[in-house]
Amino acid sequence: MADMTHDTLAAAGPARPARRRLRLSTIGDHAILIAGALLMVAPLLMLVQMSTVPDAEIMRTGPSLAIGDRLWPNVRAALTESMSFSGRNTGLAMFRNSMILGLGFAVGKIVVAMMAAYAIVYFRLRFATLAFWAIFTTLLLPLEVRIVPSYEITQRLGLLNTWTGLIVPLIASATATFFFRQFFMSVPEELVEAARIDGAGPVKFFVDILVPLSRTMIAAMFIIMFVYGWNQYLWPTMIVTEDDRITLVQGIKQITQGLEGGQIPEYGRSNILAILAVLPPVLVVLFFQRWFVKGLTETDK
Amino acid sequence: MASVTLDAVRKVYPGGTEAVTPTTLTIRDGEFLVLVGPSGCGKSTLLRMIAGLEDITEGELRIGDRIVNDVDPADRDIAMVFQNYALYPHMTVRRNIGYGLRNRGASAGEIARKVDEAAAMLNLRDYLDRKPSQLSGGQRQRIAMGRAIVRDPALFLFDEPLSNLDAKLRGQMRIEIRALQRRLGTTSIYVTHDQVEAMTMADRIVVLNGGRVEQVGTPAEIYHAPASTFVASFMGAPPMNLLTGRFESGAIRLDHGPALRAAPGGRSGPITIGIRPEDVRLGEGDHVFDVDLVEELGAHRLLHGRLGDQHFTAHVLKDMPVREGRQPIALPDAALALFDAQSGQRL
Numbered sequence: 105m106a107d108m109t110h111d112t113l114a115a116a117g118p119a120r121p122a123r124r125r126l127r128l129s130t131i132g133d134h135a136i137l138i139a140g141a142l143l144m145v146a147p148l149l150m151l152v153q154m155s156t157v158p159d160a161e162i163m164r165t166g167p168s169l170a171i172g173d174r175l176w177p178n179v180r181a182a183l184t185e186s187m188s189f190s191g192r193n194t195g196l197a198m199f200r201n202s203m204i205l206g207l208g209f210a211v212g213k214i215v216v217a218m219m220a221a222y223a224i225v226y227f228r229l230r231f232a233t234l235a236f237w238a239i240f241t242t243l244l245l246p247l248e249v250r251i252v253p254s255y256e257i258t259q260r261l262g263l264l265n266t267w268t269g270l271i272v273p274l275i276a277s278a279t280a281t282f283f284f285r286q287f288f289m290s291v292p293e294e295l296v297e298a299a300r301i302d303g304a305g306p307v308k309f310f311v312d313i314l315v316p317l318s319r320t321m322i323a324a325m326f327i328i329m330f331v332y333g334w335n336q337y338l339w340p341t342m343i344v345t346e347d348d349r350i351t352l353v354q355g356i357k358q359i360t361q362g363l364e365g366g367q368i369p370e371y372g373r374s375n376i377l378a379i380l381a382v383l384p385p386v387l388v389v390l391f392f393q394r395w396f397v398k399g400l401t402e403t404d405k
Numbered sequence: 406m407a408s409v410t411l412d413a414v415r416k417v418y419p420g421g422t423e424a425v426t427p428t429t430l431t432i433r434d435g436e437f438l439v440l441v442g443p444s445g446c447g448k449s450t451l452l453r454m455i456a457g458l459e460d461i462t463e464g465e466l467r468i469g470d471r472i473v474n475d476v477d478p479a480d481r482d483i484a485m486v487f488q489n490y491a492l493y494p495h496m497t498v499r500r501n502i503g504y505g506l507r508n509r510g511a512s513a514g515e516i517a518r519k520v521d522e523a524a525a526m527l528n529l530r531d532y533l534d535r536k537p538s539q540l541s542g543g544q545r546q547r548i549a550m551g552r553a554i555v556r557d558p559a560l561f562l563f564d565e566p567l568s569n570l571d572a573k574l575r576g577q578m579r580i581e582i583r584a585l586q587r588r589l590g591t592t593s594i595y596v597t598h599d600q601v602e603a604m605t606m607a608d609r610i611v612v613l614n615g616g617r618v619e620q621v622g623t624p625a626e627i628y629h630a631p632a633s634t635f636v637a638s639f640m641g642a643p644p645m646n647l648l649t650g651r652f653e654s655g656a657i658r659l660d661h662g663p664a665l666r667a668a669p670g671g672r673s674g675p676i677t678i679g680i681r682p683e684d685v686r687l688g689e690g691d692h693v694f695d696v697d698l699v700e701e702l703g704a705h706r707l708l709h710g711r712l713g714d715q716h717f718t719a720h721v722l723k724d725m726p727v728r729e730g731r732q733p734i735a736l737p738d739a740a741l742a743l744f745d746a747q748s749g750q751r752l
């Protein structure tokens with residue numbers, strides 16, 4: 105942000121009036137941006153505040169400006185204490201499960217989509233176009249529409265309560281296939297031909313040339329698919345009935361269910377879990393941000 | 406090193422376009438052959454069939470003694486340089502040049518040695534660890550050359566390799582490529598639409614038009630004895646003057662002009678008469694050249710105007726005094742080329 109301001113000012117040159125005008129508008133821009141950022145961050149800050157005070161006080165007063173001393177006990181409880189008698193669904197275990205789901209989705213979807221797009225774009229398949237449109241049409245059928253048959257197949261294959269059952273049925277991605285197809289089609293034909301003459305077969309071309317060229321696109325897809333997998337709720341809820349594969353998103357719900365039981369729900373603990381659930385997607389976005397923008401806007405060819 | 410033989414090679418694209426009509430041609434061992442013609446005449450198609458990037462519809466293609474119709478491009482012992490270089494953008498120059506060797510299972514030491522050799526030959530030593538995007542067009546073209554020569558193939562194929570460069574660099578690279586080819590002695594087929602490139606680089610030129618070979622010959626033959634009006638007007642800048650005329654009472658006569666010379670053996674009817682702009686003699690003779698524009702080109706000048714009622718261009722050296730307006734001009738008999746008015750073929 106500071107850099108940008110500096111650049112705009114420098115670009116404005118030595119003319120004084122221009123500089124003053126620019127500064128005014130910059131202040132306006134910043135005011136809007138700061139207000140927007142506060143609006144976004146406020147709920148998160150409330151979560152933090154609420155997890156520092158006893159749960160009973162939240163029931164009484166709701167969010168306030170008071171900072172209590174319960175933060176550390178809540179964090180410890182959230183991370184290490186189990187929510188049921190099995191003792192296998194601590195916060196850390198759920199975090200790990202969410203991670204497996206997010207990474208499994210991201211990596212699996214990217215691999216499958218790239219290979220599908222590669223086949224469609226580079227091989228003379230008789231029904232390539234038809235296959236592509238068939239894949240594309242599945243965009244019209246989101247998980248919620250086909251969840252019953254999907255569940256049934258998974259169940260009949262005996263994949264309930266397994267990582268395979270959680271990840272594989274959702275691993276085909278029309279969106280990613282579509283993006284990779286568009287990207288592959290923009291790779292110059294001569295590159296393929298030069299590689300052929302250089303003795304690179306289909307696998308070598310894919311690994312040595314196409315994958316490295318797609319790295320920004322892969323990063324972009326990784327963010328989208330990781331967040332998608334991380335935030336899955338409905339599908340894991342159906343497939344997983346045992347505690348040891350429960351994800352963070354499911355866990356938060358379980359804790360607040362205490363409310364329906366008549367006791368005071370463990371707000372502090374679930375707030376910490378909520379923060380924990382937000383962190384990885386944020387970190388992934390921060391880490392891949394530069395590539396993400398590049399992947400969707402530029403082409404490096 | 407190898408010769409290349411095309412035996413009635415033909416190409417029909419799936420859509421039904423006949424891009425190359427049956428063509429028979431032999432490229433000699435070590436020769437630099439240029440395929441030249443206007444855009445869309447089938448040059449690239451012909452070259453790509455030789456490379457194996459395009460299926461051959463009919464006919465037989467031999468590289469050396471081997472029939473290669475069904476041989477994979479990688480196994481034809483060829484290298485190709487593309488118009489847009491087709492470098493691998495994510496690889497360093499070193500890896501770009503060495504990629505083909507690596508795929509063929511060369512040892513790391515051998516790759517390093519050969520890449521270094523090729524880089525030295527092309528003045529690329531200082532850039533080996535850069536990416537292609539950090540280099541200029543001319544340097545990228547050199548990398549593409551390096552990728553071709555490093556494998557020491559039997560045949561180089563070039564598809565308009567200089568078209569993306571500016572004029573000055575193009576002239577320079579022309580000489581570089583030609584010198585390199587002389588030095589290596591590798592048989593080369595070079596595609597271009599630029600007749601200057603064809604004239605300056607070729608051992609022999611093949612002029613293509615509409616998927617057909619119009620003429621095969623050395624640059625001098627093509628220039629001085631064009632086989633058709635197409636070749637006459639395509640090769641040379643400015644092109645040969647083509648004038649309409651007729652056989653009349655045992656002589657050849659320009660339309661609305663005096664007799665030029667005796668006609669060969671009792672012909673009659675219309676004819677096309679060609680003469681190179683530099684073969685005319687200004688200030689003498691019995692034709693009238695009405696000059697309306699003088700183009701100054703330093704070492705020489707071009708005079709544009711009309712002869713009779715037909716467009717005409719004359720080329721004169723810089724010491725010759727010139728002026729606009731009507732002036733006498735001579736068209737020497739020996740410099741005239743006669744073409745059939747209908748077919749355009751040389752008589």
Ligand SMILES: Nc1ncnc2c1ncn2[C@@H]1O[C@H](COP(=O)(O)OP(=O)(O)O)[C@@H](O)[C@H]1O
Nearest residue numbers: 418420422424443444445446447448449450451
């Ligand atoms: N892949 C293709 N499918 C169908 N027609 C093609 C294809 N490639 C080229 N052509 C046609 O074949 C003719 C020759 O093309 P090309 O060899 O590229 O010409 P040049 O390289 O001389 O400009 C053109 O009419 C072109 O439209």
Ligand SMILES: [Mg+2]
Nearest residue numbers: 448449450565
């Ligand atoms: Mg071409």
